[in-house]
Amino acid sequence: MLMFTAAVAGHAGAFSLDDVQAQARDLAAQPYAAPVSNLPDVFSRMQFADYQKIQPRRDQFEWNNLETPFKLAFYHQGMQFNTPVKINELVEGDAVQEIRYDPVRFDFGDLHFDRAATSSLGWAGFRVLYPINQAGKNDEIMSVLGASYFRVIGKDQIYGLSSRGLAMDTGLPIAEEFPRFREYWIRRPQPQDRSLTIYALLDSPRATGAYELTLTPGADTLLDVKARVFLRGQPAKLGIAPLTSMFLFGPSQPSAVPNYRPAIHDSNGLAIHAGNGEWIWRPLNNPSMVALSSYQTTNPKGFGLLQRGHEFSRFEDLKDRYDLRPSAWIEPQNDWGSGRVELVEIPTADETNDNIVAYWVPDQLPAPGQAMPFDYRMHWTMAEPDLLDGQTAWVRQTFRTLGERYQANLIRQNDGSLAMLVDFEGPGLAQVADSALSAQVSANGNVEIIGTELQRNPAIKGWRLTLRVRVKDATQVGELRAALAANGQVLSETWSYQLPPKPVPVATQTRDQYVNRFKKVGE
Missing domain, CATH: 2.70.98.10 (Beta-galactosidase; Chain A, domain 5)
Known part of the structure; x- marks a missing residue:
């Protein structure tokens, strides 16, 4: 203390x-x-x-x-x-x-x-x-x-x-x-x-x-x-x-x-x-x-x-x-x-x-x-x-883009979702078997996780995690967390991402919406 x-x-x-x-x-x-x-x-x-x-x-x-x-x-x-x-x-x-x-x-x-x-x-x-x-x-x-x-x-x-x-x-x-x-x-x-x-x-x-x-x-x-x-x-x-x-x-x-x-x-x-x-x-x-x-x-x-x-x-x-x-x-x-x-x-x-x-x-x-x-x-x-401690893998880069889905005729179409691509690199990731590695992913109640994909990224001898998500209320904070693990052991740092809310016109803001502008997240 x-x-x-x-x-x-x-x-x-x-x-x-x-x-x-x-x-x-x-x-x-x-x-x-x-x-x-x-x-x-x-x-x-x-x-x-x-x-x-x-x-x-x-x-x-x-x-x-x-x-x-x-x-x-x-x-x-x-x-x-x-x-x-x-x-x-x-x-x-x-x-x-x-x-x-x-x-x-x-x-x-x-x-x-x-x-x-x-x-x-x-x-x-x-x-x-x-x-x-x-x-x-x-x-x-x-x-x-x-x-x-x-x-x-x-x-x-x-x-x-x-x-x-x-x-x-x-x-x-x-x-x-x-x-x-x-x-x-x-x-x-x-x-x-x-x-x-x-x-x-x-x-x-x-x-x-x-x-x-x-x-x-x-x-x-x-x-x-x-x-x-x-x-x-x-x-x-x-x-x-x-x-x-x-x-x-x-x-x-x-x-x-x-x-x-x-x-x-x-x-x-x-x-x-x-x-x-x-x-x-x-x-x-x-x-x-x-x-x-x-x-x-x-x-x-x-x-x-x-x-x-x-x-x-x-x-x-x-x-x-x-x-x-x-x-x-x-x-x-x-x-x-x-x-x-x-x-x-x-x-x-x-x-x-x-x-x-x-x-x-x-x-x-x-x-x-x-x-x-x-x-x-x-x-x-x-x-x-x-x-870092020499044992924990880290997030190399985060990419954000529009989410996409394929129509029956294989034409890409934006469906209103977002895609987050997170590249992890660092000690031991290149040697982990595909079947052993998993992504621990979570979100707050304002984010719907539509799909996840984990694949090797040979260019960095690491892995890429792709998350396709949809924000339910754009005026509220969205929170995402992800980490890589194998055999029950966390191998990477925790990626903690915030999707900031869009502003509500001041004339229409409720008291709760104003307070949420200063909301503490990640606790």
Whole structure:
């Protein structure tokens, strides 16, 4: 069971998470003070294209003069990044030394403004650089900008989905609260260091938090997170280790208009390793209205938003290179107790909007003044099969199409049904005898399963399961589940698919129909 422990006071000696935790505890006991913007109009009204012109100068990177592979660069204030964050360096003896804002660190391109207007501004965030792809070449591997958002990549990856420190009231018909990191302490790396430690203080109207982030670059970059969260008030929902991504369309939900790209998404599924050992794969949707799915479990072994399948042919996009965008996997390192993994899917018309959020919701919250400890390791990876246990087969891809039946004259005719094709691949499937393998298939009461077919897929040395189904009420959620088994033993993860409801005109909605827009499924 998750234990809530009181924070300990700061101590003499080396700077540690305890020092930030003491600040977070004291801050939670005080009334919230909202940050005030210090931006002049020329920066607050700036458009994205102009903000992008403000770039860090390579000759002004922090630690350029040190024998370390890590470098720091900074983000300038502008647009919605209208309040400065304080960034400190932990130098020799763990003395705290503020890295003060200096506009000389930036190249402002062809922007025209009164240079004196920048003299009292500050940092909006920072970037971590490391020679991850080529010796001697500094590549950006971590970006920390806006509220408590951050992104991380490994070798041969480009930025895709994001994470953040905390989510509050996400996916509810009320305003979401966005906690922000207000101050950072970054430990100056030594020449032999291959990890970088960052501490952060989080603040929000109803919560504060202390965070220790240990960044270890590699083929899979790891980020070890230790979070200590305090409540000022009671949120309707608290989301731990939140991930934010984008899903526009793909084979499981083809584009409604012609597009040369077969898929556009930063992630195509939610993966869960439940506390009872079950592996679950939930393909993502771009729904017509907000959808909330919930998966109850105790002490989850892991969850994440994954980008399964990195072949270029899946995307055919030379500009945005969705094939190079990583997955993010959350692996708890301490006891998280009982709770649920939630998935929020929000309608979007284009790929510029993040419309997918996943996080952990604890069943119980402590009284104000008690720390909630959540430790977890984040894997930023493109080797998604390696996240599994080496014995469980996985869903390679999900296809959705119109169902068909044959007339007596062998002419195909759409009968109003849907067909779902699910490809499974992985350990042991190629060796299973046809007669031994079976599909365990189920659906909720809103879905009629018309027929199933299981056949070998020699192209992937796996199997393809075809389900022909009919939704009874298009305004209600449809749920499907399937897994492969042999001799009574489950061999694959559970494919858990949601058929989102179509919207009912607001004028004709009943109260139950409105509530069902936020219905939790998969419990």
